[in-house]
Amino acid sequence: MNTKLIAALSVLLVAPAMSATSLDLGYKAYTSDTRDDNAGAYNQPFLKLSHFNKADWGTLFAYVKLENPGEVKDAQHGADGKLTVKSLAIVDKQIGSSNHNLWMQNFLVSNRTVMEDNLYLGLTTNQKFGDLFINAGAGINYSAASFSPTNASFDGLSGAAAVINARYPFALAGLKHSLTVNYEGQFGRDGEHKQTLGYDSYGHQLITTLKTNLTKSVYTKLHLTQFDSWGATPNDGIEYGIAIGMSF
Template sequence: MKRTLLAASLALLTGSAFAGTTLDLGYKAHTSSTKDDNGGAYDQPFVKITHFNKADWGTLLAYLKLENPGEIADAQHGKDGKLTVKNLMIIDKQIGDSAYNWWLQNFLVSNRTVMEDNLYLGLTTNRKFDKLFINAGAGLNYSAAHFDPTGASFDGISGGAVVINAIYPMQAFNLKHRLSVNYEGQFARDDEHKSTLGYDSYGHQIITTLKTSLTDTVYTKLHLTHFDSWGSSPNDGIEYGVAIGFNF
């Protein structure tokens, strides 16, 4: 049987072992008010490769995402767009036979203008409510950042982080779907971290994604993301996009 991300979510729900890799080809855009409030936000294509692995010890999720590959999209006001590289790794190491995990998460974003790396260390828990799967946790945040136009940099402990990840598989119109909501928040950020990137003490991203399996190997994704003092939208904003994906 070919492996799909829907199968991955069911593996989380049932506890069975699973490993799979996917490739997304997509395009993301922003509302006009988001662009007005955030000079670094602009519409662009992206390529994303993701690997998920669930085993007896816990789970591993990792992805590499290239935004504006080939720098084919222009930024705002006709400025040259930049290639942005994003890399995420999440490890949940199960603690014994419990529903709790040691949690390690690292996210790195880098382009010619800005670099930010956030490392979380803490605890998460896995819960099931019928078909709904929830993973939630909290931990410390270690950040490193640099903003080239000002030369400002930061490297050190910067408050804490909270995550809530919800997955709900369903079926409609003779197709299999997966609705996911991913919340990630940072709080009590260090003053130097805030001044380096123009952040407030608290910031978050909330990503809502609907994945629809067209075949065993092909799927589509629709996503809607709200940012608040986060990434390229330090002044609040909304991103939306579409992608076609392949399992292999």
């Protein structure tokens, strides 16, 4: 499955009209209630490499994120912290000259204890309202998951998925900013998928990010994430963090 995804991305990466790569160094934390409800949630640094590509065929966004690189932070109650690898690839293949796209998205989260991979296939649409840009869509969800303490695993179709991505650029105090809100939800998950990771039938994450450009290539980011039954974390919670990054 992942080999086919990489092959598809390679075919689409031709004649880019606009491209940007960035590297973020940041730190994320959780509220005390979130840590109480989710044993795997603990404060830690992260490193994130991202790439965006816009061309005649559509757009590609991808990143690889290392959480707790070097395993420098301990988990809760003095347990060893684990390196967690997260990767995301989103392809919106424009349908003719319309504002609609064929949509393919893959998200992977993995460490020594738990793994989950979600592949979405569906349709999205792009809309602009002045400076506000919105991308929204829905499709089917194919998931693979495993949890080593129980030897439980799942691999198969698991309900549907929906996304809403909004971006609004603005200027304030002589600096350029961008406010983004990203919603992602899964509906009607398979029973075995739920049992493997302790999920509910419905799960989501809602990420709000404020990016501020300090120079043409250096920026800061503040993020606030609310989630429930998401990212191999079974219960709801709030994550927040800060990062400094460079685009090149």
